[in-house]
Amino acid sequence: MSHDSYADQYIRGILNSVKTIAVVGVSPNTIRPSYFAFKYLLERGYRMIPVNPGHAGRELLGQTVYAKLADIPEPIDMVDVFRSSEHALGIVQEAFALKPLPKVIWMQLGVRNDEAARLAEANGIKVVMNRCPKIEYGRLSSEIAWMGVNTRTISAKKAPLPTRGIQRLSLDRPTLSGGATGAATRAQSKTGS
Amino acid sequence: MIDRTTERTPGFATLAIHAGAQPDPTTGARATPIYQTTSYVFEDVDHAASLFGLQTFGNIYTRVGNPTTAVLEERVAALEGGTAGLATASGHAAQVVAFHCLMQPGDEFVASRKLYGGSINQFNHAFKNFGWNVNWADPDDMSSFEKAITPKTKAIFTESIANPGGVVCDIEAMSLLAKKAHVPLIVDNTLATPYLWTPIEQGADIVIHSLTKFLGGHGNSIGGMVVDAGTFDWSRDDRYPMLSKPRPEYHGIVMHETFGNFAFAVACRALALRDIGPALSPFNSFLILTGIETLPLRIRRHCDNALAVAQWLSGHKKIAWVSYPGLPGDRYHKLARKYVPKGAGSVFTFGLKGGYDAGIKLVSNVKLFSHLANIGDTRSLIIHPASTTHRQLTDEQKVASGAGPDVVRLSIGIEDKDDIIADLEQALA
Ligand SMILES: Cc1ncc(COP(=O)(O)O)c(C=O)c1O
Numbered sequence: 001m002s003h004d005s006y007a008d009q010y011i012r013g014i015l016n017s018v019k020t021i022a023v024v025g026v027s028p029n030t031i032r033p034s035y036f037a038f039k040y041l042l043e044r045g046y047r048m049i050p051v052n053p054g055h056a057g058r059e060l061l062g063q064t065v066y067a068k069l070a071d072i073p074e075p076i077d078m079v080d081v082f083r084s085s086e087h088a089l090g091i092v093q094e095a096f097a098l099k100p101l102p103k104v105i106w107m108q109l110g111v112r113n114d115e116a117a118r119l120a121e122a123n124g125i126k127v128v129m130n131r132c133p134k135i136e137y138g139r140l141s142s143e144i145a146w147m148g149v150n151t152r153t154i155s156a157k158k159a160p161l162p163t164r165g166i167q168r169l170s171l172d173r174p175t176l177s178g179g180a181t182g183a184a185t186r187a188q189s190k191t192g193s
Numbered sequence: 194m195i196d197r198t199t200e201r202t203p204g205f206a207t208l209a210i211h212a213g214a215q216p217d218p219t220t221g222a223r224a225t226p227i228y229q230t231t232s233y234v235f236e237d238v239d240h241a242a243s244l245f246g247l248q249t250f251g252n253i254y255t256r257v258g259n260p261t262t263a264v265l266e267e268r269v270a271a272l273e274g275g276t277a278g279l280a281t282a283s284g285h286a287a288q289v290v291a292f293h294c295l296m297q298p299g300d301e302f303v304a305s306r307k308l309y310g311g312s313i314n315q316f317n318h319a320f321k322n323f324g325w326n327v328n329w330a331d332p333d334d335m336s337s338f339e340k341a342i343t344p345k346t347k348a349i350f351t352e353s354i355a356n357p358g359g360v361v362c363d364i365e366a367m368s369l370l371a372k373k374a375h376v377p378l379i380v381d382n383t384l385a386t387p388y389l390w391t392p393i394e395q396g397a398d399i400v401i402h403s404l405t406k407f408l409g410g411h412g413n414s415i416g417g418m419v420v421d422a423g424t425f426d427w428s429r430d431d432r433y434p435m436l437s438k439p440r441p442e443y444h445g446i447v448m449h450e451t452f453g454n455f456a457f458a459v460a461c462r463a464l465a466l467r468d469i470g471p472a473l474s475p476f477n478s479f480l481i482l483t484g485i486e487t488l489p490l491r492i493r494r495h496c497d498n499a500l501a502v503a504q505w506l507s508g509h510k511k512i513a514w515v516s517y518p519g520l521p522g523d524r525y526h527k528l529a530r531k532y533v534p535k536g537a538g539s540v541f542t543f544g545l546k547g548g549y550d551a552g553i554k555l556v557s558n559v560k561l562f563s564h565l566a567n568i569g570d571t572r573s574l575i576i577h578p579a580s581t582t583h584r585q586l587t588d589e590q591k592v593a594s595g596a597g598p599d600v601v602r603l604s605i606g607i608e609d610k611d612d613i614i615a616d617l618e619q620a621l622a
Pocket residue numbers: 283284285286309311312352356381383384402403404405406415416417568
């Protein structure tokens with residue numbers, strides 16, 4: 001499939017189905033984008049597993065940090081790659097050794113490796129590249145609109161009420177997409193949390 | 194789980210009504226609720242910390258963000274094709290907020306000399322006090338922009354269609370200059386509105402609005418907006434430390450690295466609006482949102498009426514000249530056909546053969562036109578700048594700023610055009 005743009009339903013389908021996310025390259029530094037994304041997704045109810053060899057054995061927001069994917073003692077649904085593009089292939093190869101296989105390889109905003117993507121897809125793994133799951137969650141739930149951000153979605157349907165928390169909006173919101181606008185294209189060009 | 198998402202690009206009129214808004218998830222309220230509150234309770238201490246640290250999305254205090262205002266921000270961003278918006282208490286406040294994120298004391302920017310008079314004042318006086326130095330250039334001569342750019346230049350500023358009307362700027366040419374100098378192009382799109390013109394398509398990096406005018410459209414609310422196009426690379430060099438350096442006022446966050454292609458809008462909110470303070474009232478946001486729903490209908494009518502009035506005036510024996518780019522033969526007609534084919538807006542000037550006294554007489558005689566200092570209302574508006582907004586200037590200054598003694602500015606409303614013309618006819622008789 002093309003990785004230049006993604007249908008909202010593809011991204012929403014992934015974020016609605018995965019439960020356990022391993023974040024490779026997450027930083028314990030509280031002002032780093034990877035920390036922001038990790039914390040946000042944790043607060044949204046995902047089981048978040050930090051992977052960072054420099055901090056293995058310690059805890060990040062109450063979650064044990066592992067040195068590498070192979071060390072994680074439980075099945076994971078999605079691997080979120082917070083490393084630069086050239087590391088993506090190695091991480092995909094590590095993911096292949098996992099049993100069961102993860103369902104999704106997600107490469108962060110600014111990270112794209114087409115070879116790694118082809119390899120993953122050939123093995124039945126869904127791929128997202130050059131996107132941030134925090135931004136996508138915020139966009140598709142419309143929580144990110146509280147920051148004035150253009151979600152490129154519209155809807156006349158009342159979204160379901162999230163079952164916990166305040167200032168939270170449901171991801172499971174039927175929307176019309178803004179489609180491939182200029183802003184959508186530009187969203188792929190920069191780093192972000 | 195069934196996903197009923199459909200992939201389609203909605204049209205402008207659909208976005209003008211729907212972008213940013215949705216039925217309230219709690220009550221089902223369909224119109225956007227007015228969240229007339231100063232503050233928002235936290236779930237717990239951790240939630241508060243996440244909000245203050247910009248680690249999660251949400252509201253803390255209405256100076257920094259408000260759910261009604263957020264709908265307005267997304268709406269205008271969507272109409273302009275930007276990544277994000279930041280609403281402010283006025284158009285002038287939007288300019289302060291945007292420049293605060295670009296300029297250090299001693300820095301310079303280049304601005305078109307054909308601007309709303311209030312912006313000329315703001316740049317010449319208020320901004321000078323901040324150490325932000327403007328270099329003026331002539332939008333009819335691109336080489337003057339090139340000459341005005343120095344190593345200290347941090348931005349280029351222009352209006353798309355310039356107030357008091359009649360001037361259409363070559364945004365594409367300006368954008369090329371801005372790209373060459375690696376500075377953002379800021380376009381005040383107030384007079385055109387995104388219905389007529391979306392300057393981001395020609396390379397604008399930041400779009401500014403006075404929502405007071407056509408977007409609100411009913412003359413009832415002052416408001417402003419900064420739209421981030423998401424196009425500028427703030428981290429290319431060290432010249433934009435508000436975006437590219439760890440911010441001490443935000444415990445070391447680097448805005449561009451953290452917020453990517455909407456970093457400028459977040460910087461405007463977190464570093465400028467938070468610390469300078471010109472937040473828009475949620476009630477004004479609601480009124481402006483309601484105005485925007487009919488933007489396409491109104492602007493079409495504004496433009497039709499304005500063209501009819503301009504044509505009528507140019508055939509009148511007491512009128513010396515009419516400056517409306519919608520008229521064939523106008524010096525900006527070619528640029529208008531290129532950039533605003535749907536219409537050249539509804540604000541323009543004309544000259545009275547009878548000079549100053551004829552101007553005074555006209556504004557005194559009109560009965561349907563309102564004599565006041567605003568534009569972009571449903572009502573037709575008239576002003577004689579030489580006796581009002583530009584009164585304090587010398588005669589030479591008046592002429593230089595397009596406010597000579599004979600000049601009258603109109604903002605044509607959406608009344609019946611025959612009534613608008615009849616009022617001018619009786620007032621000129
Ligand atoms: C083109 C333009 N920009 C900016 C402004 C300033 O906006 P505000 O009055 O909302 O501060 C105006 C107001 O007349 C204007 O016409």
